[in-house]
Amino acid sequence: MAIYMLNLVVVSVCGYMAEVTKRFDEEKNRYKYKIIFIIVAALSLILVSGFRYKVGTDFTQYSEYIIYYDNSFDGIFNEAGFAILLNISRAITENPQLFFMITSIIVNVCVITFLIKNTDNMFLSLYFYITTFMFYLTMNGVRQYIASVIVMLGYRALVEGNFKKYLIYVGAAFTFHSTVIFMIPVYFIARKRIDSVWNIGIFFFAIMAMLFYGEFIEILFELLKDTRFAYYKEIFLDGSGANPIRIIVWMAPVVLIFMYKDRARKVFGENVDIVVNLCYLGSIFMILASKQVFFARMCMYFDGYYLLLLPKLCSMFEEKTNKFMTALIMVAYLGYSLLLLRSREAWISPYNYNLQLF
Structure with missing residues (x-):
């Protein structure tokens, strides 16, 4: 776990230095950061994720895809982009480690780009990227996280109401x-x-789905019966729920924003609805995950927006209160991430590495 802690320190220090040296770019209407601090933070994230070895629940599975993949789009995957990525990696080497380095670069560069364009506090966003456990979970569900971060890059199109551009992402x-x-x-x-x-309707739908979970799954998989997801039905009926602490952590910031929505509107401005709604939808899936942990995989499409929400939550009150809230939230999320690491959530710890890419 020492590597994870060193990574947190390096990324947090670089994020802090980027924050205190930033200046506002009026032409682009966003903050401009010292590129050296951003590069060092990105490198730390990329190297820790890219050199991981037998870390994460999907590591062995993706390693087998690299070794045995037969170049057929009709085989393991139907998604062309990921099949092409596999082929490129295998064309260079059949060592799976290169594949994990490539996917690490894609995911972390997209996250850093998203933050450069959208966050008001690079230090807190990078800190929460690690301590909300998002960074660690990018080492699982690799395909889905690549899809998630690509959609995150379309956030500005969502804010601007440019549906056609959003569809491209x-x-x-x-x-x-x-x-x-x-x-x-x-x-x-x-x-x-x-x-x-x-x-309100979505919330009550989630409650009804929880109360009548068996009937909900029957209806859901009736809709999915002709898709490749149909075989998950038995898993959803017999599986176990997500860690309750994860559910609380997802819900707490959203509940606080709803409690102080007028104050939040002043802090967030016109974007408050979009950011909060995206986090709210993720928390709804996490509620469903209390019945079956697989629902938590849909949270991958929403957890990045907490990197915008949490820094705002730290600046919603008076200056003295904000300092206390910032310290409290930072300590709480650090404790949360350490707890999950110690419990070996998603096989993220212990950390092992392999420096041989070819």
């Missing part, structure tokens, strides 16, 4: 994981007010 992500098609209706839901009838 979803289309690119679709070539890596077909479940991202779900993010098309999310575009319209996210642009509603946080206190809209839609959100």
